[in-house]
Amino acid sequence: xxxxxxxxxxxxxxxxxxxxxxxxxxxxxxxxxxxxxxxxxxxxxxxxxxxxxxxxxxxxxxxxxxxxxxxxxxxxxxxxxxxxxxxxxxxxxxxxxxxxxxxxxxxxxxxxxxxxxxxxxxxxxxxxxxxxxxxxxxxxxxxxxxxxxxxxxxxxxxxxxxxxxxxxxxxxxxxxxxxxxxxxxxxxxxxxxx
Numbered sequence: 584x585x586x587x588x589x590x591x592x593x594x595x596x597x598x599x600x601x602x603x604x605x606x607x608x609x610x611x612x613x614x615x616x617x618x619x620x621x622x623x624x625x626x627x628x629x630x631x632x633x634x635x636x637x638x639x640x641x642x643x644x645x646x647x648x649x650x651x652x653x654x655x656x657x658x659x660x661x662x663x664x665x666x667x668x669x670x671x672x673x674x675x676x677x678x679x680x681x682x683x684x685x686x687x688x689x690x691x692x693x694x695x696x697x698x699x700x701x702x703x704x705x706x707x708x709x710x711x712x713x714x715x716x717x718x719x720x721x722x723x724x725x726x727x728x729x730x731x732x733x734x735x736x737x738x739x740x741x742x743x744x745x746x747x748x749x750x751x752x753x754x755x756x757x758x759x760x761x762x763x764x765x766x767x768x769x770x771x772x773x774x775x776x777x
Contacts, residue, residue, distance in 0.1 A: 585609055593618055598671070598762050623754075625761065636766040640667045644676035648684050655683040657772040662765040675759045675767070681745065682752055683774050688739035691769050696734055704733060739769060 585608040593604040593615060599622055607625070611617035641660035648654070659676040666672050682688075690696050708726045715722070735741040740753040747755075760767050 585613055589613060589615065593622075597622055597758075622761075623758075636662055638662055638766050638768045638770075640664045641770070642667050642673065642676055644673070644680050646677065646680035646684055652777045653684050654775045655680045655772060657683065658770040660768045660770050661763070666763050666765050669763065671759065671763060672767075675756070678744075678746070678755065679739070679752065679769060679772070682742065683739060683772050685745050686739075686742050687774060687776075688742060688772075689737040691738065691772065692740045693734045693738045696738065701730060701734070705730060739772065 585605060589608055590601060590604050593599075593608060594601055597604065597619065599607075603622065603625070604618070607618040607621040608615070610621050638660035640663055641658060644657050644659060646655045657676055657679050659672070659679060661667050661672060705726055708729055709722070712722045712725060717725070740751065740756070742752055744750050744752055744755050750758075756767050756769070
């Protein structure tokens with residue numbers, strides 16, 4: 584039997600609805616950590632179902648870093664004006680601004696990176712490794728790994744979240760999708776730095 588205190592504690596820690604917290608605790612036989620993992624898995628499944636839904640509402644959030652040398656604007660979209668005005672949605676938009684200010688992403692997602700941009704990086708690494716004595720196959724594997732890591736570092740959604748490096752920004756957005764019940768998309772962002 585799951586206690587009300589356990590449900591309340593899980594709700595406070597995750598922000599997920601009481602009924603979902605209760606189901607997760609029952610599925611985990613009262614284990615709080617396992618219940619969090621279950622909720623995370625359910626959230627990913629839920630966000631996959633929502634991904635096709637159109638996002639015509641949203642907000643533009645801005646952030647100016649202390650010292651006024653870095654500024655970020657993010658357009659974050661959702662399905663309804665009701666969610667766009669919610670405190671949770673605005674908090675998410677602010678978190679994404681902080682991420683962009685701190686980590687300097689160049690693109691929203693990996694798919695947005697132009698091939699010619701990656702080609703330039705590939706050429707640099709090929710030049711660095713050409714006299715290494717490694718075979719062409721090994722060099723290609725090294726460069727492939729470097730390119731994948733590079734894409735993760737310069738893509739906002741693939742970056743590790745600055746406040747919890749166990750999850751990416753995409754994981755954070757997926758949590759909010761399951762919490763708010765709507766598809767959420769980072770439409771665009773811009774970062775200024777002096």
